[in-house]
Amino acid sequence: MADDMGYGDVGCYNEESRIPTPNMDRLAMEGIRCTDAHSADSVCTPSRYGLLTGRYCWRTPLTRGVLFNYEPPLIEPGRMTLASLLKGKGYRTAISGKWHLGLGFTAKAGRTVDFDAPLPWLSGPLPDRVVSESIDFSIPVFGGPEELGFDATFYTAGCSTDQEPFCFIENGRFRNMSEASYRNPEGSWRSGMAAPDWVNETVDVHATEWALRFIENTHKAAPKQPFFLYLPLSSPHSPHVVADFAMGKSEAGVRGDMVWLVDWSVGEIMAQLDALGLSDNTLLVVTSDNGPLPGSLEPGAREGTAKMTNGHRAAGKLRGVKGRVWEGGHRVPFIARWPDNIPSGEVSHQVFCFTDMLATFAALVGEDLPEGVSEDSFNQLPGLLGKAMQPRPAMVHHSSSAFALRHGKWKIVFGVGEKRVKSTVGKGYLFDLEADPFEINDLWKVRPELVEQLTEQFRKIAETRRNR
16 A cells, blocks of 8 residues: 555556556556545545544544554554454464554653643644653554554554654564664654664665565465455655655656655565465555645655646546545555456446455455444445446545545535535535546536435434444
8 A cells, every 4th residue: 555646646547647657557457447446534544544444534533634643542452453354364464564543652761741632743843852752662562553453563653754753663662763863864844753774765665575574474484374464655655755776767756756666566566476376366455545745845845835746647637636535635546456356457437445445355254244343344345356236335535624425426525615624514516426527517506405415414424323
């Protein structure tokens, strides 16, 4: 899973893309390419929550925005995740990359940190240094992936290259943080506690290399044991810095080079599966956690200043980008390959949401989900295998305080303004995505009866399944 890779970044989705993506393009030729797949939110944390739990994140205490640095775990103990589901069916499970769902940290002796309170840096661009230097990195984290079904772990706590602590956490323990210092890693516009060997440019290289070792070691140790690997990369999330070997590989600036690096990682995983004879019996999925920034950022610049780079359309012709409730904020590339199970060269126009992964994987391994678990997840296994199936029920899109509802070809956006929607009262937008995929022709005043029906449908979904 890439971070902020858009619908228009990948060649098989956008023939005018200025970024070479031969491995993802090959994967699409050998499997299925979904044209109407959606992340569970248009920003990082809530999208990852929806992917792993099968629930919309706005049902949790995090009703808008993302987690930052030392907030507690968002996924509560005992909640089923993709990893715990598959671990229960005999899979060896692993994560390598960006977590960004909160962790349990410990303060140093004599220091006090209120981890449950809103932290000081939320009102400004930099973390509070007193809090940062009060964390005891000699004590393992708790409440993270190790307790949510992952057997082997190698990850960063938040946004890998722009949120502290700047280090890898392996199997719950901080790596190389005994001599950590408070500094500003090159490219980041946030400072924080960082390992002495931390380099932003090589984060995804290390994550990919760890993932390759996990695949090889798992297969050699137990050739018949299935495995589940979750590889959430940092690229092409800002800051836009990239490993030397990826520089200049695209015609879309450094951000484009980072998308190329995602494709490189996909190619490395594909090659490893080929080398071990595992490709035919492995379901490989490539996607992105939400929509893109429009283009590359200058070093140290904030995301709001991003502009299109060299004519490359990161979201294709879709309206909106990362952080917006328009299609460009959450319609993402979604490619899956599973030889002998998924027809090659298949294209699916079925509506799909990240929350559907849990129910789909449960069906794949023959597991019935308990009542009240993953209430926003819908089994999409037939569609993933290229078979006919019933249309997906209504799906909710979210971005900060903005909401939209998708039902069939209809999409309703609630409230006034493009940045935020405060309520479902007042002027909104209604689009027929079948006739108007770029959300240009607003039908709100033309179809008042449909506005009323879809609004009531949204309220029913939002109010009847809360905080389970």
